[in-house]
Amino acid sequence: MMQKFRMLGCWLILFASIGCSKPESADLLLISAAVYTLDPDHPWAEAVAIRDGTIVAVGSNKEITNKFEGPIEALDGRMVLPGFHDAHLHLLGGGIQLLQCDLSGLASVPVLLAKVRTCDAALAPGEWLLGGGWNLSLFERANPSKALLDAINSERPIYLRGEDGHSSWANSPALTLAGIGLTTPDPAQGVIERDAAGLPSGTLRESAQMLLERTLPELPAEKHLEATRMALRLANSFGITSMIDASSAANEIRAYQYLLDQNELTARMVLSLPVLASIGDTMDGDKIRPDDRDSGKRLRLDAAKIFVDGVLEGETAALLEPYIGSGGERGMLLIDPDELKALVTDLDARGIQIMFHAIGDMATRVSLDAVAYARNKNGSGDNRHHIAHLQLIDEADRGRFAELEVGANFQALWAYPDGYITDINLPAVGAGRVNEMYPLASLASSGATLVGGSDWSVTSLNPLEAIETAVTRADESGVVTGVLNLNESMSLADMIKVYTLNGAFIMHQEDQVGSIEINKWADLVILEKNLFEIPVSAVGDVQVYKTLLQGEVVYQR
Numbered sequence: 026m027m028q029k030f031r032m033l034g035c036w037l038i039l040f041a042s043i044g045c046s047k048p049e050s051a052d053l054l055l056i057s058a059a060v061y062t063l064d065p066d067h068p069w070a071e072a073v074a075i076r077d078g079t080i081v082a083v084g085s086n087k088e089i090t091n092k093f094e095g096p097i098e099a100l101d102g103r104m105v106l107p108g109f110h111d112a113h114l115h116l117l118g119g120g121i122q123l124l125q126c127d128l129s130g131l132a133s134v135p136v137l138l139a140k141v142r143t144c145d146a147a148l149a150p151g152e153w154l155l156g157g158g159w160n161l162s163l164f165e166r167a168n169p170s171k172a173l174l175d176a177i178n179s180e181r182p183i184y185l186r187g188e189d190g191h192s193s194w195a196n197s198p199a200l201t202l203a204g205i206g207l208t209t210p211d212p213a214q215g216v217i218e219r220d221a222a223g224l225p226s227g228t229l230r231e232s233a234q235m236l237l238e239r240t241l242p243e244l245p246a247e248k249h250l251e252a253t254r255m256a257l258r259l260a261n262s263f264g265i266t267s268m269i270d271a272s273s274a275a276n277e278i279r280a281y282q283y284l285l286d287q288n289e290l291t292a293r294m295v296l297s298l299p300v301l302a303s304i305g306d307t308m309d310g311d312k313i314r315p316d317d318r319d320s321g322k323r324l325r326l327d328a329a330k331i332f333v334d335g336v337l338e339g340e341t342a343a344l345l346e347p348y349i350g351s352g353g354e355r356g357m358l359l360i361d362p363d364e365l366k367a368l369v370t371d372l373d374a375r376g377i378q379i380m381f382h383a384i385g386d387m388a389t390r391v392s393l394d395a396v397a398y399a400r401n402k403n404g405s406g407d408n409r410h411h412i413a414h415l416q417l418i419d420e421a422d423r424g425r426f427a428e429l430e431v432g433a434n435f436q437a438l439w440a441y442p443d444g445y446i447t448d449i450n451l452p453a454v455g456a457g458r459v460n461e462m463y464p465l466a467s468l469a470s471s472g473a474t475l476v477g478g479s480d481w482s483v484t485s486l487n488p489l490e491a492i493e494t495a496v497t498r499a500d501e502s503g504v505v506t507g508v509l510n511l512n513e514s515m516s517l518a519d520m521i522k523v524y525t526l527n528g529a530f531i532m533h534q535e536d537q538v539g540s541i542e543i544n545k546w547a548d549l550v551i552l553e554k555n556l557f558e559i560p561v562s563a564v565g566d567v568q569v570y571k572t573l574l575q576g577e578v579v580y581q582r
Contacts, residue, residue, distance in 0.1 A: 108266025110528020113478025120252030126156025157186030162444030171227025264550030342385035427472035
């Protein structure tokens with residue numbers, strides 16, 4: 026019908042001897058939408074024209090349909106946004122968890138154990154039972170006993186990774202196969218939790234997990250591909266079109282490269298190769314390709330990952346002040362601060378972007394110190410280093426993010442008083458430090474660039490759930506009552522920017538994506554509702570209608 030009106034208008038103009046130019050062709054016209062562009066000069070529009078994967082026009086219905094001809098999709102007021110960016114996740118690992126015994130989201134020990142029994146019953150004798158995603162806060166001191174798993178199967182080896190990625194749970198056969206017993210010493214940067222008799226309790230922290238990980242059966246390459254495809258589909262279903270894989274091992278790189286070669290990689294990806302980690306294998310920094318940065322490739326290997334500390338749950342996060350009742354213990358730094366400065370300076374000089382893992386305020390400080398040292402040696406550049414997690418940041422360090430041009434990579438879905446905070450963190454660090462956790466608004470007001478990541482499969486991959494939590498500082502699901510540090514609440518508009526334009530910036534692709542502007546790639550997410558027209562408490566429940574990558578549909582509800 027719109028095409029008929031256009032042609033009728035041209036004939037009338039021609040009849041009046043004014044003339045009518047022929048419309049330009051387009052591959053797709055999205056009209057009758059609430060287009061939130063992230064362009065500050067033109068924040069809202071009704072329609073978008075796409076040709077050859079690129080946005081060629083943004084404007085009103087009339088402007089777009091008068092100038093272009095092509096397939097039209099009327100969106101009936103649905104919201105169009107730039108594709109979401111997840112700046113910190115573990116894509117293949119999350120996909121593998123979906124293929125194994127997935128324990129994520131289970132809210133009680135009986136329910137969790139029932140799921141393990143179901144997984145056990147589905148396996149043949151002799152097979153390992155592997156899985157992950159269990160909630161550490163369900164257990165006292167985040168320390169589940171091997172006896173619970175032995176009661177399910179005392180012959181089959183069982184190994185279950187915790188949802189934080191820094192603790193795992195094993196039964197007696199698995200510990201025996203790994204040679205972990207009474208006299209096994211804690212490895213450097215790791216903890217074997219023990220019972221009153223000194224025997225391994227079944228919980229392994231940080232590098233101690235590797236004692237068992239190295240005994241696991243190798244996962245076939247086809248399973249890696251299956252897991253990656255599954256995870257990509259899930260990411261696209263949440264409107265995610267760009268991702269930073271936070272610690273990419275060699276098998277992950279091979280899987281992503283294969284999917285790219287087969288034209289199946291349905292997201293733009295930056296891989297951060299682990300050059301320092303307590304968990305998993307580290308990689309040679311020479312494998313990082315800094316020249317990838319400006320290549321426009323859909324898959325880039327131009328970043329490094331450095332784990333600076335652990336997590337609060339196992340009291341391995343590095344703190345400026347001791348853990349309560351610990352006898353002065355402050356957690357662990359995985360690298361000496363002077364060695365970190367040297368490592369960061371070398372990577373920075375080579376034009377490599379660094380993602381730091383830092384949970385504790387000491388870890389955050391030494392990471393910032395290392396960047397400051399590198400800038401002093403190398404001069405300022407455009408590497409756009411960023412620090413992920415940032416559960417605790419000392420007030421004296423908050424202004425340094427903007428000063429040093431270091432991105433603040435928050436997992437905003439963690440910023441509410443869940444069991445981790447109330448049952449594990451509160452006794453360990455006290456109310457004063459709990460009430461300073463995840464200071465998003467403080468860093469934003471200081472001029473820092475905030476970006477958002479899920480750390481999936483640690484928590485939900487859905488950016489809308491994280492956006493809602495950052496605004497309300499409350500549980501998006503409504504199960505947990507209360508709020509966490511409400512004065513650190515963000516606005517909805519700012520959080521949308523965090524997951525779009527800011528994410529594009531930290532990935533060095535803000536000239537290509539991140540806002541809906543002419544000449545940028547048509548990486549778009551279409552939502553069923555306009556986020557600005559509903560209660561903020563409903564944002565996390567909004568469904569994705571369609572996701573486009575470079576103009577191609579990669580998800581449709």
